[in-house]
Amino acid sequence: DVKVTQSSRYLVKRTGEKVFLECVQDMDHENMFWYRQDPGLGLRLIYFSYDVKMKEKGDIPEGYSVSREKKERFSLILESASTNQTSMYLCASRIAGGPNNEQFFGPGTRLTVL
Amino acid sequence: AQSVTQLDSQVPVFEEAPVELRCNYSSSVSVYLFWYVQYPNQGLQLLLKYLSGSTLVESINGFEAEFNKSQTSFHLRKPSVHISDTAEYFCAQNTGGFKTIFGAGTRLFVKA
Numbered sequence: 625d626v627k628v629t630q631s632s633r634y635l636v637k638r639t640g641e642k643v644f645l646e647c648v649q650d651m652d653h654e655n656m657f658w659y660r661q662d663p664g665l666g667l668r669l670i671y672f673s674y675d676v677k678m679k680e681k682g683d684i685p686e687g688y689s690v691s692r693e694k695k696e697r698f699s700l701i702l703e704s705a706s707t708n709q710t711s712m713y714l715c716a717s718r719i720a721g722g723p724n725n726e727q728f729f730g731p732g733t734r735l736t737v738l
Numbered sequence: 739a740q741s742v743t744q745l746d747s748q749v750p751v752f753e754e755a756p757v758e759l760r761c762n763y764s765s766s767v768s769v770y771l772f773w774y775v776q777y778p779n780q781g782l783q784l785l786l787k788y789l790s791g792s793t794l795v796e797s798i799n800g801f802e803a804e805f806n807k808s809q810t811s812f813h814l815r816k817p818s819v820h821i822s823d824t825a826e827y828f829c830a831q832n833t834g835g836f837k838t839i840f841g842a843g844t845r846l847f848v849k850a
Contacts (some may be wrong), residue, residue, distance in 0.1 A: 628781070655836065659840075664747065664842055664843075665842060666742075666744075666828060666840040666841050666842040666843050667782075667828065667840040668840075669837060669838075672836055672837075674836060680836070682837070683837075714781055714782070716781075716782075723768070723770045723832035723833070723834050723835065723836075723838075724770045724787065724789045724832070726772065726784040726787060727782075727784075727838065728783075729774075729781030729782040729783065730781050731779070731780055731781045732780075732781050
């Protein structure tokens with residue numbers, strides 16, 4: 625059974641802290657994605673990676689960075705957390721080869737920045 | 739800019755009644771459309787997808803979606819809903835690259 629796991633379900637951090645969100649997939653997928661989900665806005669793409677060590681900015685990259693040193697792991701980093709980064713963060717992976725391939729999602733991390 | 743519009747933010751419906759969740763996508767040369775479902779406290783999972791060919795796409799749990807090119811719509815329907823269908827539903831579009839555009843979501847609330 626395919627699986628995408630995220631390191632925490634709930635996380636509470638303080639303004640200015642550095643925050644790491646980890647995502648691991650066991651499907652040998654090339655593509656990985658980080659989204660944030662906010663009520664009424666759906667999912668917005670923060671960053672994606674089409675292969676190991678490769679990364680591209682999504683629609684809302686400001687205040688975030690990513691790291692992909694191994695194929696199975698894609699990390700999202702908030703260099704200095706701010707209250708407007710309080711949100712649900714979803715990681716997803718997808719096999720390469722075409723836009724018709726579905727994405728597989730992790731359960732999400734609900735981050736609260738105080 | 740590409741966009742996906744879900745016309746209803748919330749849809750309350752009684753159990754065993756029919757339901758339609760509406761979605762309009764951006765016209766493009768290549769269109770790949772998806773419906774994802776998110777149950778409470780879970781990530782998204784694929785419900786069904788349209789690639790090409792038949793305009794009617796069915797899922798294993800009774801949902802179906804109809805691709806309408808002239809109206810740029812991909813509405814999701816189910817003839818008889820269950821309490822367990824209560825969830826948030828997202829329509830999504832990929833036009834050939836890495837990015838998938840998601841709609842804002844529709845919360846389906848099934849009442850007994």
